[in-house]
Amino acid sequence: ARTNLYDFFVKETNVTRLCHEKAVLAVNGQFPGPTIYARKGDVVVVNVHNQGSKNITIHWHGVDQPRNPWFDGPEYITQCPIRPGASFTYTIILSGEEGTLWWHAHSDFDRATVHGAIVVHPKLGSAYPYPKPHKEIPIILGEWWNADVEQMLEETKRTGSDFNISDANTINGQPGDLFPCSENGISRVIVEQGKTYLLRVINAGLTNDMFFAVAGHRLTVVGTDGHYLKPFTVDHVMISSGQTMDVLLHAANGSAAGNNSRYYMAARTFATNTQLPVNNSTATAILQYADAPPTAGPPDLPNLPAVDDLAAATAYTAQLRSLATEDHPVDVPAARVDEHMLVTISINVLPCGANETCKDAPINGTRFAASLNNVSFVSPGVDVLDAYYSSIRGVYEPDFPDRPPLFFNFTDPNPADALLFTERGTRVKVVAHGAVVEVVFQDTALLGAESHPMHLHGYSFYVVGRGFGNFDEGKDPATYNLVDPPFQNTVTVPAGGWAAIRFRATNPGVWFMHCHFDRHTVWGMDTVFIVKNGKTPDAQMMPRPPTMPKC
Ligand code: C2O
Ligand code: CU
Numbered sequence: 142a143r144t145n146l147y148d149f150f151v152k153e154t155n156v157t158r159l160c161h162e163k164a165v166l167a168v169n170g171q172f173p174g175p176t177i178y179a180r181k182g183d184v185v186v187v188n189v190h191n192q193g194s195k196n197i198t199i200h201w202h203g204v205d206q207p208r209n210p211w212f213d214g215p216e217y218i219t220q221c222p223i224r225p226g227a228s229f230t231y232t233i234i235l236s237g238e239e240g241t242l243w244w245h246a247h248s249d250f251d252r253a254t255v256h257g258a259i260v261v262h263p264k265l266g267s268a269y270p271y272p273k274p275h276k277e278i279p280i281i282l283g284e285w286w287n288a289d290v291e292q293m294l295e296e297t298k299r300t301g302s303d304f305n306i307s308d309a310n311t312i313n314g315q316p317g318d319l320f321p322c323s324e325n326g327i328s329r330v331i332v333e334q335g336k337t338y339l340l341r342v343i344n345a346g347l348t349n350d351m352f353f354a355v356a357g358h359r360l361t362v363v364g365t366d367g368h369y370l371k372p373f374t375v376d377h378v379m380i381s382s383g384q385t386m387d388v389l390l391h392a393a394n395g396s397a398a399g400n401n402s403r404y405y406m407a408a409r410t411f412a413t414n415t416q417l418p419v420n421n422s423t424a425t426a427i428l429q430y431a432d433a434p435p436t437a438g439p440p441d442l443p444n445l446p447a448v449d450d451l452a453a454a455t456a457y458t459a460q461l462r463s464l465a466t467e468d469h470p471v472d473v474p475a476a477r478v479d480e481h482m483l484v485t486i487s488i489n490v491l492p493c494g495a496n497e498t499c500k501d502a503p504i505n506g507t508r509f510a511a512s513l514n515n516v517s518f519v520s521p522g523v524d525v526l527d528a529y530y531s532s533i534r535g536v537y538e539p540d541f542p543d544r545p546p547l548f549f550n551f552t553d554p555n556p557a558d559a560l561l562f563t564e565r566g567t568r569v570k571v572v573a574h575g576a577v578v579e580v581v582f583q584d585t586a587l588l589g590a591e592s593h594p595m596h597l598h599g600y601s602f603y604v605v606g607r608g609f610g611n612f613d614e615g616k617d618p619a620t621y622n623l624v625d626p627p628f629q630n631t632v633t634v635p636a637g638g639w640a641a642i643r644f645r646a647t648n649p650g651v652w653f654m655h656c657h658f659d660r661h662t663v664w665g666m667d668t669v670f671i672v673k674n675g676k677t678p679d680a681q682m683m684p685r686p687p688t689m690p691k692c
Contacts, residue, residue, distance in 0.1 A: 142182040147175070149199070151246075151255060152192035158315070159308055160322035161287045165254040166193050166246070173281045173314050173345070174257035177244065181264045185233040187244075189223060195291070196222035197251055201233045201259065202383065203242035203367045203630045205599055208683050209234050210526055210650030213598055215247040218653045218669060219526040221692035222248050229690055237601070238367035239263055241341040241385040243281075250290045250659055256281070256345045261367060270464060271363050271372065274339035274389060278330055282353065282380065282408045283311040283345045284420070290347075297660065301493060301508020302501040303417065304348060304660040310408050310424035317407075317425030328426035330406070334395035334433070339363075340388045344380040347659045349420065350411040350454070350592060350633070353378045353386075354443035355428055356404040360388040362460070368601060368628040369464035377445055379411055379457040381594035383631035383657035395430030402433035403440040411446070411454050413636035414591035421448045451636055454592070458607070458635075461627035473603050474643050475623040479576040483612065485545045486595070486634060486656065486666060487512050488588040489563035503588065504558060510664050511656070512563040514542045517665030518655075519567045523692050525669050526651040530685055541570040541668050551585040551611050552637045561587055563665070570668060572646045574675035579605075581612050581641045582634040590637035593661065597670070599652035601628045602644040609638040617641075631657055646672045649682045 154167040168174035179185050191197055200214030212231045213219045223229045239261050246255035258279040263269060284307035286293065297304050309316035313328035332338055340360070344351055354360070354377035361374045364387035372389075380386050395402060406426045412419045427440060446453035465471045490507035493499035499508045510517045521528070521536045528536035545551075549560060572578060580602075582595050603626040608617055621641065634640045655667035674681040 142184065143180065144184045144186060145179055147177060147185065147187045149187055149189045150192055151189060151197055153194065158285050159287060159320055163289065166251055167254055168257065172254050173283070174255060176258040176260055176279055178260050179235055180262045181235060181239045183235050185235065187231045187233065188228060189231060190228045191223045191225055194225050196224055196248055197246055198222050198248045199231065199244055200247035201242070201244050204233055204238060205236055205601065205648055206234055207236050207648055208650065208681065210599065210652065210682065211686050211689065215598065215653045217520045217524050219651055220524050221690045223690055227690065230688065235261055240364040240367040240369065241343065241387050242367045243343045243345065243385065245345060250294045250347065252345070253286070253290045253347055258341060258343055260341060270369055270466065270469060271389065272337065275336035277339040277341060280340045280342045281313050281345050282343065282351050283314065284347055284349060285309045285311050285316060294663065297663070299497060300501070301497050301499045303509060306418050306420045307348065309422055310346065310349065310351065310410060310420060312406065312408055312424045312426040315426065319423055319425055330426065330428050331431050332392040332428060333431050334392055336392050338390045338392065340390055342378060342380055342386045342388060344382050344384055346382050350379065350381045350594065351408045352411050352445045353380060353408045354445050355390060355406045356441040356443040357394045357401070358390050358404065360390055363387050363389055365461060365627060366601065366629040366631060369469050370627060371462045371464055371625065373460045375457060377443070379454040381631055381633040381657070383594050383596045392430065395433040401436045401440060402430045403436065404428045405440045405442045407443050407445060409445045410448050412448055413451050414589040415449055416589040419448055455635060458633055462625045463628050465625040471625060471628065473623050473626060474577040474645055477577060478579045478643070480572055480578040482543045482578065482580045483545065483583060484513050484580055485515065485551060485583045485585050486593050487515065487563070487585040489517065490561045491517065491563060504561065510563050511661045511666035513666060513668050514545050515563050516541060516568050516668065517563045517565045518667035519565045519665065521567050525569065529651055529671055537567040537569050539569055539571045541568040551583050552590060554586050554590070556587050565665065568668065569671055571671045571673065574646060574649055574673050574680055576646045577643065578646055579641060579643045581639055582632070583612050583639045584634050584637055586637060592636045593634045594631050594657040595634055595654065596631040596657045597652060597654045599648045599650055600644045601630050602642040604629055604632050604640060605643050606641040607635060607638065609635060612639040648672060649674045649680065
């Protein structure tokens with residue numbers, strides 16, 4: 142294994158999109174930021190220099206960081222933020238991941254522009270479980286706001302309102318030429334006839350899941366979240382916020398007579414809560430055949446499902462299966478479960494606070510909030526990891542509930558007003574080292590059924606089941622796939638349904654779990670797992686590095 146070194150200079154950089162120039166936070170002047178390359182088992186060291194004007198942290202999304210929570214990144218969970226003018230060096234330990242992961246800011250809404258790909262190649266001497274692609278191309282889906290996102294966050298906090306929808310979806314930072322002033326910047330992928338390309342698709346969007354497709358080309362999905370899948374071929378991909386999808390594209394449509402030399406690649410929002418406004422525009426990039434004569438007229442657009450096509454999204458997600466071969470085995474915890482958790486995911490209301498203006502929530506005198514098992518997570522002022530490690534009292538309570546405090550018809554679209562209210566708390570779940578944990582996420586329809594991408598730090602987990610309606614503890618476990626379930630770090634919990642995950646708690650530390658829609662994260666759709674040390678030294682957290690920033 143090697144150690145790869147990177148320097149990240151984070152500072153305000155002027156960027157023009159949709160005819161507007163604005164200053165955004167960017168790494169090394171790039172938006173999206175630089176790609177980190179590594180091989181399985183490498184260590185990556187990133188020196189982050191905060192040359193901007195606000196506090197930041199950076200997270201390595203999908204990297205398990207074995208025994209190494211200190212460098213995981215979420216602010217006030219595993220570290221205090223890096224102050225303006227300060228630097229902090231992250232050590233990123235890659236272990237079982239192979240494929241595409243990504244990095245992003247994990248402070249406020251900074252990840253809108255502070256993000257990039259992490260490409261993990263097989264170890265030297267080992268190969269992909271599919272024919273070697275001619276080239277590998279990161280395709281980062283994102284969202285662009287003309288307004289300043291940090292000001293929008295402040296506004297959301299002050300008014301308790303929902304977040305403004307983005308002005309455009311983007312592909313590699315660009316909305317594409319269906320938008321004004323966007324023709325020159327459009328992202329282009331040049332291909333040669335007859336060759337196969339690996340697109341490493343990442344959804345870095347703050348508020349949206351997305352559909353992605355390439356006109357005239359089918360896509361063969363071979364991996365997700367840094368783990369291989371049984372290949373399957375589709376017309377479009379559905380990728381939740383936080384997820385990655387590795388897809389092979391065979392460039393076979395270039396030189397024959399009547400073919401085009403250019404095709405649109407396109408991304409569009411997938412959103413299920415029809416009570417909310419939605420960005421239903423289409424971001425484009427261009428797939429261009431290098432050796433084909435130019436064709437007249439605009440390229441063809443791919444067929445993308447409608448914005449609210451839950452059936453299309455579900456049909457896609459149902460096809461994800463681990464590769465499960467001798468070289469890439471699965472290790473699904475099937476025999477016993479030590480911790481059974483049923484966790485409701487809800488949008489709620491809370492009484493309007495003293496400094497809040499509260500105008501949009503559906504009940505007078507309230508603001509929007511969000512919860513897991515009706516606990517609306519409050520971010521503490523000292524990070525949970527330090528509080529745990531140094532036994533600082535009063536920062537969190539170790540009593541996150543294993544079950545919803547109240548059972549009702551979770552998917553009823555017309556719930557009683559009293560059910561909408563939640564309670565604040567910094568309540569965490571403590572589990573023993575090595576425990577097998579099952580979490581069934583249950584979406585509720587309290588303020589509209591909605592799909593939620595639930596993300597766990599420190600682990601990949603097996604997604605053993607999904608379904609619609611209320612989870613039935615008597616019947617639904619019998620439908621679990623314990624043979625080749627996908628191994629992911631972000632699970633799409635379907636609108637009005639549930640998803641079940643399992644993992645072995647063998648990575649000691651403090652690990653954030655949250656919805657990857659940032660507006661839900663700040664409203665409290667979060668909790669923390671504290672996984673205790675095991676008995677042997679190699680089952681224990683590494684000691685606190687002396688370089689940790691202070692709160
Ligand atoms: Cu990609 Cu906690 O985040
Ligand atoms: Cu959510």
